[in-house]
Amino acid sequence: MKKLLTLTVAGLMAAGPAMAELVFPSLSYRTGPYAAGGIPFADGYADYFTLLNERDGGIGGVMTRVPECETAYNTERGVECYEATRGEGALVYQPLSTGITYQLIPRVTADGIPLHTMGYGRTSAANGEVFEWVFNYPANYWDGASVIINYLLEQNEGSLEGQKIALLYHNSAYGREPIRTLEILAEEHGFELVQLAVDHPGQEQGNQWLTIRRERPDYVVMWGWGVMNQVAVQEAANIRYPMDQFIGNWWAGAEHDVMPAGADADGYLSLNMNVLGDLPVFDEIQQYVHDAGLAAGDGSNLGSVLYTRGMYAAMLAAEAARTAQEIHGVDQIDASMMRDGMEALEITEERMEELGMPGVGPAFEVTCANHGGPGMGRIQQWNAADQEWVTLTDFIAPDDSVTQPLIEEDSMAFAEESGIEPRDCAM
């Protein structure tokens, strides 16, 4: 076995990257309790790059490659996958896991490979002066929490005074992210925040929902992922909690989260950072990728919420690669050029329409100091009868006066702890 292993590795190392290609490793999880979310995201991510290869011949004429590595949402596997794919000329990492992100942040900083944690990960990475190699555009968790509160303020004529909001969160770094922001917003707007932690993987929430039944909060905000979402919606239906007062964040608002509860889930709200519905690019993916038999996975996820998000993440990476190619004037870019491309990225409405996905996300631009984008999100509602999500609002902006100082504080604490000298972005 050992000999086979040595021969295999020797063979792989000898083969080496002989031809020009752009490598976008996909640290996916198609197994484990979070697979329901991981599978469509990974499918969307891989399909978009396949589309670029088939339809356009790659990015700037260079073919793309998406090696997949299974992490099962486990941090140790994530590190192993990172180490395994790093040497293949990886341009950007998108681990889709806050836990793995925290592991990778110091490693990518030392190794010089950009990390894009779109709408998850360490929120304070929005401060580009401290986190040179980490990006989390177009939105992050603190912005998401603020957007939810802004939406609730709108619903309550501008005042949440005296109301009670329960935060049901996954007991991990991911779930704890919005707590500080919500505490500050609670003080500012006068509502009471009740925090209920749900341990990994999130299948046992009986106690938490009994507490909700007893406390009768006016709203329940959920920061869940994977199987926790489905169980939460089912439990909420069991205690007859009004679904239109139950808001999940953008990782708790996919079709598979609400379908198990059937008609009882009607009215459940959630955030989304993308648009819904049929985009012209889906037809192209159907034509060039699925019909040609090159679909990642079984091809059934086309058009779903998380598939769209995975495709959006791939689009952002591809556009950043294109920008990098333009800036540096070469087609075969490397990781540091990719970082420059990401920092100069500008997504406009026209460009999104050109790509066949009009309005899929907000229009934004990334700068040296702001790696986090505008932080906007929309609220969507589940219609159980038609089995589809309905967008309720346009992009709502977060309250920067609350989130900015927090980002500043947390990133400076990280810089001090890790001995990083913040760079000066005076441009």
Next chain:
Amino acid sequence: MFYREAGDFKTTYAADNQTFPIAFDRWRYWAVLFVAVFVIPLVINDYWANALLIPFLIYAIAAIGLNILTGYCGQVSLGTGGFMAVGAYATYKLMTAFVWMDMVTITLLSGLITAGVGVLFGLPSLRIKGFYLAVATLAAQFFLVWIFNRVPWFYNYSASGQINAPERMMFGVPVTGPNAEVWVKYLFALGFVILLSWVARNLTRGSVGRQWMAIRDMDIAAEIIGVNPLKAKLTAFAVSSFFVGVSGALLFSIFLGAVEVGEAFGISKSFLVLFMVIIGGLGSIFGSFAGAAFMVLLPVVLKIVGVDMFGWPTDIVQHLQFVIVGGLIVFFLIVEPHGLAQLWRLAKEKLRLWPFPH
């Protein structure tokens, strides 16, 4: 013909009692040490170290610890993950509270702290045995994970609840943190492995080890002939938790760097170390190494063979891993309940006669 004790005359009691009486074994031991200390750090690369060697060394220490408790002393323990968490959090608190302290002292102190916690959770072993003790240690596992999540003092009130290992230097080179070179981390872990397995080997060969084995085999008879069960069981828990605590400390400080307790030290970690000990062989130091190597190597080999060589989809390979690991455990328990160590012992026995047929 080369594996004989014939012609190797011992002239002192010390030589007669040594742990490797056959000359070939002695040479083999020194050769392995030489390769491990001088050759591997020169040829190591990041992937091999991070995916295979460093986890192997760290889990070997944990497996030795659990083997002392379960294999030598017969106290079934499912709390390994929780005790590793104690080691990790002790390291974190010591690193952040005493910035001047070097990593060796910190790791040993974390081991001592874990030994104390282990003795505390080992007290039920004085009253209950076997399956019931396993459940009591399971409670320890869940309790420790819960307390590290719940009490913010343990993670220094950080917003994310994660603990991060800051950078520490030893002899001018960084040992922890992202800038630490892989060969430095490897040698650091190797140093602890050599030291701790030397301690373990000699403890288990001495009177303390014999007391443990007496308790394991028939604890009432052992008590009658004068083995103090309280001392024996609690020292087993203490020494075992020391090893497991050092392993947890190393897992946090040099391997992972950032840890979320529920995920890194959950019940699956306890089962993983237990499987290493079962497959490797209960009551054997070599078995701990063999089991650790097996469980660390298997997922990586399966991934390389399944995904890279055969091109199968990643989720199928992952699911296959569960099937294969489970199947192998059942296979070992039926065919060779004494594990890989027994196969090793048999091989050595046969070698002593080879090439003669009987």
